[in-house]
Amino acid sequence: MPQPDAAHGGSAATAAPTAPIASKDDDRLDRLSHGLDALEHPAQRRTVDWMAIVAPIVVVAGLIGIWQLVWWSAWKPESTLPSPLTVGSTLWSLVADGTAWGVVWTSLSRGLLGFVIAVVAGTVLGVLVGQVSLLRKGFRPLLSALQSLPSVAWVPFAIMWFGLGPATIYFVILLGAVPSVANGLIGGLDQTPPILRRAGQVLGAGRLGLVRHVLLPAALPTYLSGLKQGWAFSWRSLMAAEVIVNSPELGTGLGQLLQNGRDMLDMPTVIAAIGLILVVGVVVELFLFGPLERKVLRDRGLAASGL
Amino acid sequence: MTITETRAASAVQPRVRVSGVTKVFRQAGTPVVALDGIDLEVGAGEFVTVLGASGCGKSTLLSLLAGLEQPTSGEIEVAGSRPALMFQESALFPWLTAGANIELALKLAGVPRSERRDGVAELLRLVRLEGAAGRRVHELSGGQRQRIALARSLAQGAEVLLMDEPFAALDAITRDVLHEELAQLWQRTGMSVVFVTHNVREAVRLGERVVLLSSRPGRVLRTWEVGMTQPRSIEDPGVAALSVEITQALREEISRHAAA
Numbered sequence: 001m002p003q004p005d006a007a008h009g010g011s012a013a014t015a016a017p018t019a020p021i022a023s024k025d026d027d028r029l030d031r032l033s034h035g036l037d038a039l040e041h042p043a044q045r046r047t048v049d050w051m052a053i054v055a056p057i058v059v060v061a062g063l064i065g066i067w068q069l070v071w072w073s074a075w076k077p078e079s080t081l082p083s084p085l086t087v088g089s090t091l092w093s094l095v096a097d098g099t100a101w102g103v104v105w106t107s108l109s110r111g112l113l114g115f116v117i118a119v120v121a122g123t124v125l126g127v128l129v130g131q132v133s134l135l136r137k138g139f140r141p142l143l144s145a146l147q148s149l150p151s152v153a154w155v156p157f158a159i160m161w162f163g164l165g166p167a168t169i170y171f172v173i174l175l176g177a178v179p180s181v182a183n184g185l186i187g188g189l190d191q192t193p194p195i196l197r198r199a200g201q202v203l204g205a206g207r208l209g210l211v212r213h214v215l216l217p218a219a220l221p222t223y224l225s226g227l228k229q230g231w232a233f234s235w236r237s238l239m240a241a242e243v244i245v246n247s248p249e250l251g252t253g254l255g256q257l258l259q260n261g262r263d264m265l266d267m268p269t270v271i272a273a274i275g276l277i278l279v280v281g282v283v284v285e286l287f288l289f290g291p292l293e294r295k296v297l298r299d300r301g302l303a304a305s306g307l
Numbered sequence: 308m309t310i311t312e313t314r315a316a317s318a319v320q321p322r323v324r325v326s327g328v329t330k331v332f333r334q335a336g337t338p339v340v341a342l343d344g345i346d347l348e349v350g351a352g353e354f355v356t357v358l359g360a361s362g363c364g365k366s367t368l369l370s371l372l373a374g375l376e377q378p379t380s381g382e383i384e385v386a387g388s389r390p391a392l393m394f395q396e397s398a399l400f401p402w403l404t405a406g407a408n409i410e411l412a413l414k415l416a417g418v419p420r421s422e423r424r425d426g427v428a429e430l431l432r433l434v435r436l437e438g439a440a441g442r443r444v445h446e447l448s449g450g451q452r453q454r455i456a457l458a459r460s461l462a463q464g465a466e467v468l469l470m471d472e473p474f475a476a477l478d479a480i481t482r483d484v485l486h487e488e489l490a491q492l493w494q495r496t497g498m499s500v501v502f503v504t505h506n507v508r509e510a511v512r513l514g515e516r517v518v519l520l521s522s523r524p525g526r527v528l529r530t531w532e533v534g535m536t537q538p539r540s541i542e543d544p545g546v547a548a549l550s551v552e553i554t555q556a557l558r559e560e561i562s563r564h565a566a567a
Binding site for chain 2: 029030
């Protein structure tokens with residue numbers, strides 16, 4: 001490793017006479033340093049908050065209970081408000097005969113592929129808009145505006161351009177997710193503490209090195225929130241597009257299942273489809289973004305929100 | 308090491324030479340003179356402390372020396388590679404472990420991958436934190452963070468170490484230990500150190516030479532040769548006596564602003 005004194009011998013010569021004193025000093029300083037360190041570190045333990053797991057389950061059970069009570073009251077006809085049990089058995093038969101898996105996979109694979117493309121595009125866009133001030137002035141307001149535009153608004157436009165095919169679906173997903181991903185990254189880059197940027201410069205990082213070693217890692221937590229939102233928008237856009245765009249070429253996804261249920265006046269299927277859409281969203285959140293976010297926040301000593 | 312030897316060396320090959328440096332900021336349209344005609348030389352292996360009240364441009368001076376900003380006029384020469392700079396906050400990267408922070412500095416300094424692991428271990432040993440390589444920044448105490456930051460600065464292999472009130476946020480006991488460690492490291496490595504502080508005792512405890520800056524604009528008011536060898540302690544009578552003298556000068560300078 002580079003030793004600063006390697007260049008000049010003067011100090012090496014002066015270090016020699018002080019060596020015996022230094023070693024005695026070393027022991028004393030060592031004990032002092034390590035004593036301070038020991039006092040600084042009370043044992044830490046991590047506990048599982050069971051209430052955070054039980055409480056949501058209780059809430060869902062309670063809501064189903066209320067649904068059951070309302071059904072018992074016969075306030076609405078069966079065709080409009082089926083019982084939880086009827087919906088449950090519809091859901092079960094969908095799962096049991098394998099229909100549910102096929103439908104979920106059709107939608108999920110499309111959603112994930114669209115999301116991955118959106119992440120790549122949004123990230124490149126985010127770095128460019130975040131780092132180049134001219135692009136930033138031009139594109140930042142546009143990106144914010146696009147983020148607030150419901151992407152379902154693009155469906156008629158996309159159908160007229162691309163027809164009733166996959167291109168329409170992906171177009172809508174991209175327009176839904178790319179602004180969120182880009183804005184998340186730009187926000188994260190903006191929030192990088194200036195002192196870390198300076199530290200990177202002092203260490204000799206060039207423009208690219210600064211982006212790679214300092215700015216991108218610093219932006220990660222906010223970027224992840226952007227990804228999470230981007231996924232939510234992808235999933236929503238996908239459902240909206242699937243409900244509207246129904247063609248043999250696209251097969252049956254969750255959105256088509258929902259729409260078919262409506263066409264057949266089959267309320268249990270409609271509610272079961274809503275349930276499946278919800279479950280997919282929760283599963284992706286719980287098993288993909290949740291652990292990722294918690295790890296990133298925990299590594300940095302920032303409290304993880306939620307579970 | 309004797310003071311005369313060091314001074315002789317510095318006359319031959321100054322590591323840092325600041326001549327007639329002025330720095331003017333624009334604050335809300337009006338120019339503010341942060342530094343005015345600063346002259347300063349720091350010799351090889353010399354430890355200079357720069358002292359001043361708020362608004363004397365101490366931090367600005369270090370930013371200029373580190374090349375983060377450019378002077379409005381005057382010249383700055385720093386020998387060798389880019390100087391290392393330590394801040395009041397550790398400025399460690401919180402997404403990396405302590406060891407990885409040091410390793411990144413080695414990487415950016417161009418140390419080949421195969422040598423980095425040993426380099427990290429050696430630097431951690433230098434700052435007495437051998438066991439901390441895998442710790443996250445938030446798992447370190449304030450004193451430990453500054454020691455890792457010091458190790459990261461040393462990793463640059465610079466001949467000049469700039470320190471911007473690095474111990475100001477620490478408790479007295481930790482600060483005292485770090486003073487001792489820094490003095491020892493300085494003697495062992497032979498780096499030139501420019502240490503900025505507003506703490507008179509600290510300046511006298513550490514420096515071979517104490518430079519007092521005036522405030523608004525920052526000018527070199529006076530320089531004291533400390534004339535005591537390391538190791539010394541902040542309780543030494545000599546340190547106390549010189550501190551009293553310098554504090555007096557500092558107070559006069561601060562009072563001048565009340566009159567103005």
